[in-house]
Amino acid sequence: MSLGDEHDTRRGDGYGGSGQTRTRLPGAADTDVYGGARRPVRTSRSLIGVVGVIVLLIAAIAFANQGGGDDTDGGSAKSPAAAPTAPSGVRPVKGTTSGIPTGYPQDEQGAQSAAANYAVALVSADILKPDRRGGIVRQIFLKDRIAELEGRLDQAYSKDFLKNIGLDEKGEAPTGMTYVSRTAPVGTKTTQFSPDSATVEVWCTGVFGTAGVSSTNPVTNDWFTMTLKLRWSEGDWKVESFAQKDGPAPVNADRTASSAEDISKAVEQYGGFTYAR
Template sequence: MSLGDEGQTRTRLPEGGGDVYGGARRGGRSSSRSLITVVGVVVLLIAAIAFANRGGDDSSSSTGSVDKPKASSTAATGTKPVQSGYAHDQQGAQSAAANYATVLVSADILKPARRSEIVQQVFVTDKQAELQDKLDKAYSKDFLSNLGLDANGNATTGQTYVSRTVPVGTKTTSYLDSTASIDVWCTGLYGTAGERSTNPVTSDWFTMTLQLRWVNGDWKVDSFSQKDGPAPVPGDNKASSADEMATAVQEYGGFTYAR
């Protein structure tokens, strides 16, 4: 609650006269009764302000006409991230999906050497060979060349390739003891930062759907798909220069644990 938005509050004393913020000067007469009245008004005003600014009071009031949200309604939720493996519940499945989304749409997935490691870490064993082949075909030399990258997924000297995914939210669309389907709403950055880049860094909004399977005490990806949106109305931010974008990518590390 923000106080004072309507300008200065003027307090008029009980006896005739003036405004304490520069009105007519009061006469010298002052009774003990008027002084007590003024003190009482000030005390009540301070108490009212203190009450209005209290947050998160779980007690109910019979005089209040507006329900205030509890402090817990905006507090962080969920358990602490685990160091290895994911919890065998819906939250664990959502955490796994959010984190897998960040790596499946990253710059590392374009590098053949890192791609093999990611496939082994993310996918169920019986799908690894199939998905490795599909990803290798999708990220062919021609595809990489169109992005301004070499066969190893590296940008040319003086340029920086960017592909970062930021999960905005997750939703469980189905859940069983050993399988789960999770939608991950994402935004992200992708493109090549550099003075002569023909593929400048831009933003994107998309939703990934990941089919997960519980195997060997952990959630792993069985398959995944991607679709555009939902996308908000674009803001009016001024686009940064290529140098500013490249510097930001180098100075600000990406997140490896999303939820």
């Protein structure tokens, strides 16, 4: 069973996977959350943004549903209970390579720190840029997966795809607009660990869309969980496959949305972090 099929059968992969795409329709009945509280009704603008997020992530999830190898690791692997939620205080990495944190320790905390930082890279705006995508793939994936994944991602993030979300062939937004795709891990959980392999779930939130006065894909937020299957290779944790599913998501707060200018400034002025368990 592929990792994508195991963790997210609700999404179609566009390549003949077993899942089916979940489409959110305007006017669909709201569901009860938190013992009866009603989820606020999404406006048409936020609906467009949510659909944009799904379109952005679905291509990256596609290849995860096509493979990932045998999920078993023999009798040496163990499946620990959920780790404590408190941070460990352990230094996460030794340095960075091409802007991506690298050099994780070969232990459970190292695997969780690697998964958190790799989740950020895999859902970044840079993954859409042809001149940056190859470097990301080569840095975080196993060597024997690189050629296949580069081909699939190049096909998924084609010129037509980029045009449909308002970007040019280089993955850049039009003049006066800023494309935003920034992820913030909220927590991590190891579901399988051995010295040579690990499966880690990363609970994330993020902001996605195009900031600009005339944008048809406004910046909105989303909550999702990314599951990464890691292997110890070349002295570091590397990704073998990954999958993504929605939630857990809190009740939406009724806050006034910031202007496109404020969002653009925030993206430019606030730097990211190196994440650690």
